[in-house]
Amino acid sequence: MAAEIIDGNSIAKQIRGELEEEIKKLKEENNTTPGLAVVLVGENPASQVYVRMKNKACHDIGVYSEQHSLSKDISEADLLKLIDKLNEDSKIHGILVQLPLPEHIDESKVLYRIKPEKDVDGFHPVNLGKMLIGEPGFLPCTPFGVQKLLIYSGVNLEGAHVVVVGRSNIVGKPVANMLLQKQKDANATVTVCHSRTKDLASITRQADVLIAAIGRPEMITADMVREGAVVIDVGVNRVDDPGRKRGYKLVGDVKFDEVSQKCRAITPVPGGVGPMTITMLLYNTVKSAKNSAA
Template identity: 50%
Template sequence: MTEVIDGNAVAEDVRESLRGAIETLTDAGHQPGLATVLMSEDRASATYVSMKQRDCEELGIQSFHVEVDVDAPANELYDTVSDLNANDEVDGILVQHPVADHVDYEEVVRRIDPGKDVDGFHPENVGRLVRGDPRFRPCTPHGVQKLLEHTGVETEGADAVVVGRSNIVGTPLANLLARKADDGNATVTLCHSRTEDLAAKTKQADIVVAAAGVPELVDGSMLSEGVTVVDVGYNRVDGEAVGDVEYESAKEVASAITPVPGGVGPMTRAMLLYNTVKAASQRSGIDVDLP
């Protein structure tokens, strides 16, 4: 029988496992703090930020939130980031994407203190990841790793195919799965929507991660029996949420699969909290046990 991987349950386990570290830091005089910045009228972004604030409140992490008017000049957003960089109560900074059209998001990321870049997007942190010495693992790729670990999927020696080459998910995940570490050592093929004969690649894989942003790009006919399927995609088709994997046909052949929604999404938020606590430990010099 195919195991449906419950991302909500695993995310809750991660959050609960952080409580001890948060208490240790707070008792020692350094309560972890996460700042969120919103410069958008996108309702989904506003909802997502409010969920992050609620997560912080439930765990005892300080939550700071700044809204920048969507019509404000880019310098107002840059100044907000600078102020948060200088705020000792803030350990992590997350500027919610997308930002206003006239603002260069990559420039915003470059202005975040790398030690507070809990998304792991700053060029310095990307370089450390590629080198094999990550300060922070990006939240969604790290969440995928945690789901595989929870499911008991062995990555060492496995053939993994990552479909999608974004700097947010696909490329960093390929690096993490391939690196020499307890949760790596896989042989990784990085594909995308323009890969010729994508099915020939996915058919050979023990693990398939779909993160191309193309609705139902991968279906059951493209998978081998017993494969583990992680669907990072979240697309709206005729008002319904669908992933990058055609769920019903993939479920027929997979040994384990993540649903959409309720799979990877909750893990992204949980790993953001993880990185915030890690940043607080690094910045304060207080050692804590992290899961």
């Protein structure tokens, strides 16, 4: 039987609607408008697209946003000065530095300079540490989006065996840690796999919830998935498609056509995890504004 499609666009829309209400309330009751500063260094076309999408998403729900577009030759010291200024700016509740940065700039140094209270990307070690010990902070947007997709789709994580394939700092490790927490909407038994894992399929087949964050087009095939599992595909991969005007199409890390015949529910690519990432950035920005108004 074909799987239920976990519709990231629709869940993202629902959450953005909820955020819009909270923003109205913040404006009325606290005279506070959530504000996001997006810092873009250089002219990487993909980064420019992401930044445009983030600004538009802010505008659509009533979050103030400002874009700081800097030359690729900006010095690290000048970039840090801008971060310091934004850290002190009371209309800015969230600071996002679009990655990658040019090679002469130390990414960690820049990300660590953002005050943890304004780190709406959730990449600051203080926030990552809080996540690890189960204290409130900002959660990184893509893994947080994965958790929300599971919650809004009614997947019970309590005691479920979640298998995460991928251990990057931005997806695999944080999502594994979030779902492991002794907390509501988590409490799963989590196994993390990576490129050195032996007999990957024997582990993925044990998953009640399988999360693929690998970056390898359609690597997860039907024989690697248990009948009735829930499959979350974080992967976004470009593969050649001469039939299309742009010459490529986007596919996930999961072979959707065959896996969707076997599992209970699955996210498509595009339209699954993707729309949730920006939504959780908005969520974190609103949360930061609420913190500052409290």
